[in-house]
Amino acid sequence: MKLAARVSRIAPSPTLAMAATAKAMAAQGIDVIDFSTGEPDFDTPEPVKAAAEAAIRAGFTKYTPSSGIDELRGAIVDKLKVEQGLQYEKSQILVSCGAKHSLYNLAEALLEEGDEIIIPTPYWVSYSDQALLNDATPVLLATKESEGYAIDPAALEQHITPKTKALIINSPCNPTGATYGRRMLERIAAIAVRHHLVVISDEIYEKVLYDGASHVSIASLGPEIAAQTVVINGVSKAYAMTGWRVGYAAGPKDLITAMGNIQSQSTSNPCSISQKAAVAALRFGEPFTKQMVAEFDRRRRAIVEGLNAIPGVSCSMPGGAFYAFPNIQGVLGKHGPTGPVNAPTDLASYLLKSAQIAVVPGEPFGSQSHIRLSYATSMDTITNGLKRLRGALEKLV
Numbered sequence: 001m002k003l004a005a006r007v008s009r010i011a012p013s014p015t016l017a018m019a020a021t022a023k024a025m026a027a028q029g030i031d032v033i034d035f036s037t038g039e040p041d042f043d044t045p046e047p048v049k050a051a052a053e054a055a056i057r058a059g060f061t062k063y064t065p066s067s068g069i070d071e072l073r074g075a076i077v078d079k080l081k082v083e084q085g086l087q088y089e090k091s092q093i094l095v096s097c098g099a100k101h102s103l104y105n106l107a108e109a110l111l112e113e114g115d116e117i118i119i120p121t122p123y124w125v126s127y128s129d130q131a132l133l134n135d136a137t138p139v140l141l142a143t144k145e146s147e148g149y150a151i152d153p154a155a156l157e158q159h160i161t162p163k164t165k166a167l168i169i170n171s172p173c174n175p176t177g178a179t180y181g182r183r184m185l186e187r188i189a190a191i192a193v194r195h196h197l198v199v200i201s202d203e204i205y206e207k208v209l210y211d212g213a214s215h216v217s218i219a220s221l222g223p224e225i226a227a228q229t230v231v232i233n234g235v236s237k238a239y240a241m242t243g244w245r246v247g248y249a250a251g252p253k254d255l256i257t258a259m260g261n262i263q264s265q266s267t268s269n270p271c272s273i274s275q276k277a278a279v280a281a282l283r284f285g286e287p288f289t290k291q292m293v294a295e296f297d298r299r300r301r302a303i304v305e306g307l308n309a310i311p312g313v314s315c316s317m318p319g320g321a322f323y324a325f326p327n328i329q330g331v332l333g334k335h336g337p338t339g340p341v342n343a344p345t346d347l348a349s350y351l352l353k354s355a356q357i358a359v360v361p362g363e364p365f366g367s368q369s370h371i372r373l374s375y376a377t378s379m380d381t382i383t384n385g386l387k388r389l390r391g392a393l394e395k396l397v
Helices: 005-009 014-027 046-057 070-084 099-110 125-133 153-159 182-195 253-264 272-284 286-308 344-355 379-394
Strands: 093-096 116-121 137-142 164-170 198-202 229-234 247-250 334-336 339-341 371-374
Touching: 005 125, 014 344, 046 272, 070 093, 070 247, 070 272, 093 099, 093 253, 099 125, 099 198, 099 229, 099 247, 099 253, 116 125, 125 137, 137 153, 153 182, 164 182, 182 198, 247 253, 286 379, 339 344, 344 371, 344 379
Parallel strands: 116 137, 116 164, 164 198, 198 229
Antiparallel strands: 093 247, 229 247, 334 339
16 A cells, blocks of 8 residues: 655654553563653642533533634633733634644644744654644754753754744753743744744643743734744643643634634544533642642652762753753763663663663654653652663663
8 A cells, every 4th residue: 555655754753652662561560660751640630520520411522613612712811811911812722632733733734845844952752743744844953951952043043044934942841841031032032023933832831840930931022923923732731631632722813713624624623521621720720730840840859860870871950841851972882781872762772671761762852862751750760760770871881
């Protein structure tokens, strides 16, 4: 069977693949320490579950409008106004089956052959593949670990061509945990406005911030940049609702309408019950989120301290999200029982086979020098995992 050419441009999501492998090994009784999964280990808050149960009992189990129920879109409008000072109408909101789905709808509605989209590296693995699936060219903009993965405005300008249509920003960032402050966002916004770029602002980790930091949406920096920005968000990370599959996009009405038309011909509406649950999350979930983030902060400090104590490994302190992104250059080039370890992929394979530790290699994120570990797991897992990791790396020669 001859498949469409676009299929050959992409690979399966490496994060999901590693998580699936770890779960399969655990199901076989293997003691796997899983640092691969990008989801909170907390249970969904009780008010959210109660709202879902009430929806089931009330028979709210049928089709809804394909772009989302009015109540949820209204809750999103209220959230964006109160928390970011953003003014949207319900017609400018699209509810989808997760933030990833929102991003894909956007790529389909916006990108076409000949377009370029600038993606700062390191980057979330699906940005590039979604662009490729829609015939666009990802243009990777390197950032430096030594500079906190900040975008260099001069470098950004140099990457812009007549074909450049969009720029993705992700703050806090998966995989680095880096955050963009107001001053940096103002400089990015000025460039985007000057070059008429669409800014895709992935804010899914906006509430997972540390050290007193506050989230700033680039769309809040003025009417010009707001008119060129699509905000992507959802309830998965902030409210431990990854499996409920509710994300949303907010942006220019014509673009959101186009995205909604695409969704109406693909998935139709997101799950009706999940939408009712998402309303409860947005209205009543803040206390839960604060407690969860406080615990993530404790784990963040523990895992970074532990990683920095391992010879050959260094790890900067992430300012947001729930990932550590250690630099493992100091162990590359060595050999282990399974062969040479010359790249992050080699190291991830070695750790899984020899020490039963699941991590995600850096290459799919755009790095040849890092691995990603999620600390959205228990403190016991972190403590035992660090011991096991140190022991495995000490066996490399």
